[in-house]
Amino acid sequence: xxxxxxxxxxxxxxxxxxxxxxxxxxxxxxxxxxxxxxxxxxxxxxxxxxxxxxxxxxxxxxxxxxxxxxxxxxxxxxxxxxxxxxxxxxxxxxxxxxxxxxxxxxxxxxxxxxxxxxxxxxxxxxxxxxxxxxxxxxxxxxxxxxxxxxxxxxxxxxxxxxxxxxxxxxxxxxxxxxxxxx
Ligand code: PRP
Numbered sequence: 001x002x003x004x005x006x007x008x009x010x011x012x013x014x015x016x017x018x019x020x021x022x023x024x025x026x027x028x029x030x031x032x033x034x035x036x037x038x039x040x041x042x043x044x045x046x047x048x049x050x051x052x053x054x055x056x057x058x059x060x061x062x063x064x065x066x067x068x069x070x071x072x073x074x075x076x077x078x079x080x081x082x083x084x085x086x087x088x089x090x091x092x093x094x095x096x097x098x099x100x101x102x103x104x105x106x107x108x109x110x111x112x113x114x115x116x117x118x119x120x121x122x123x124x125x126x127x128x129x130x131x132x133x134x135x136x137x138x139x140x141x142x143x144x145x146x147x148x149x150x151x152x153x154x155x156x157x158x159x160x161x162x163x164x165x166x167x168x169x170x171x172x173x174x175x176x177x178x179x180x181x182x
Contacts, residue, residue, distance in 0.1 A: 004163075004170075006172060006173050006174065007153070007154075007163075007166075007170035007171065007172065007173065008170060008171045008173050009168045009169075009170050010147065010150070010152060010168075010169050010170055010171050011145060011147075011168065011169040012168050013155075013167035013168050016050075016127070016144075016155055016167075016168070016169065017050065019127075019144045019145065020047070020050045020051055020054055020127070020144065021054045023051060023054065023125065023142050023144060024051055024053075024054020024055045024056070025054070025056075026142065027051075027055050027057075027095065027125065027142060028055045028056045028057050031057055031093055033057075033058070033093065034057065034058040034059070034060065034092075034093070035055065035057055035058070035059050035060075035093050035094075035095055036059070036060050036061075036062060036089060036092045036093065036094045036095070036119075037051070037052055037055075037059050037060070037061050037062070037095050037097050038061075038062050038063070038064055038085065038089075038094060038095070038096050038097065038114075039061070039062075039063050039064075039097045039098075040063075040064055040065075040066055040096065040097070040098050040099075040106070040110065041063055041064065041065045041066075041083060042065075042156070042158075042164070043098075043099035043100065043156040043157050043158065043164070044097050044098050044099045044127075044156060045156055046099075046155050046156035046164070047097060047098075047099050047127045047144075047155065047156055048061065048097045051097060051125065062085045062086055062087060062089075063083065063085070063086075064081065064083060064084065064085055064110070065081065065082035065083030066079055066080070066081060066082065066106055066109070066110060067079070067080050067082050068105060068106055079105060079106055079109035079110075081113065088117060089114065089117050089118075089119045090117055090118045090119065091118070091119070091120050092119050092120055093119070093120050093121045094114065094119040094120075094121065094122050094123070095123050095124070095125055095141075095142075096110065096111070096114070096122070096123070096124045096125070097125050097126075098124065098125070098126040098127070099126070099127050099128060099155070099156045099157055100126060100127065100128040100129070100130065100152070100157060101124075101126045101128070101129050101130065101134075101138055101140060102130050102133045102134075103133055103134060103135040103136065104134045104135060104136035104137060104138040105135060105136055107124060107136075107138045107140075108136040108138060111124070111138075123141040123142070124138065124139070124140045124141055124142070125140075125141065125142035125143075126140055126142070126143055126144065127144040127145065127155070127156075128143075128144060128145055128146075128147050128152065128157075128169070129143045129144075129145070129146045129147070130146075130147055130148070130149055131146060132148070132149045133149055147169075150171045151171065151172050151176045152169050152170065152171055152172075153166065153169075153170055153171075153172060154166030154167070154168050154169045154170045155167065155168070155169050157169065159172060159176055
């Protein structure tokens, strides 16, 4: 049960944990050597933390900060890096870890930036996918759950920086005010 009356549980924490464990096993089976996990701040931190422990491989972690402008149906896709990686990724197997793929604008930009650094391989793992909102096609290798076009919070996802620490993924019952998108 969510702590807040304005929330409805969409994916309870036990289902999240079971799916993350499954994804971890799948990822471990797909890579023979070490893997660099790159989480996109801030929402992906909770997923990264659970996923990294579910991948029975030699993993190392890094973080990237991204700011998007006007992520909506008419967006030009303007994105910028607010925090870059601490170390290079040339020659490494890299897995970008996201909490949600929505329009696909963030990951399209990010993959373009990361490809230029010549990783050995570059794939994406996302906990949530909202395919109905896609503007830019993104090739996502690992998807936890496909969800409908509802505004979700919890397990890293926020509304105005609130709710990130909920264990469940929940829907805001009345939805966000107009103009708030994800
Ligand atoms: C969310 C999410 C992705 C992005 C996906 O980040 O973590 O980075 O939106 O949306 P897109 O596919 O439409 O580009 P958000 O901007 O909410 O930042 P946060 O993780 O710091 O909350």
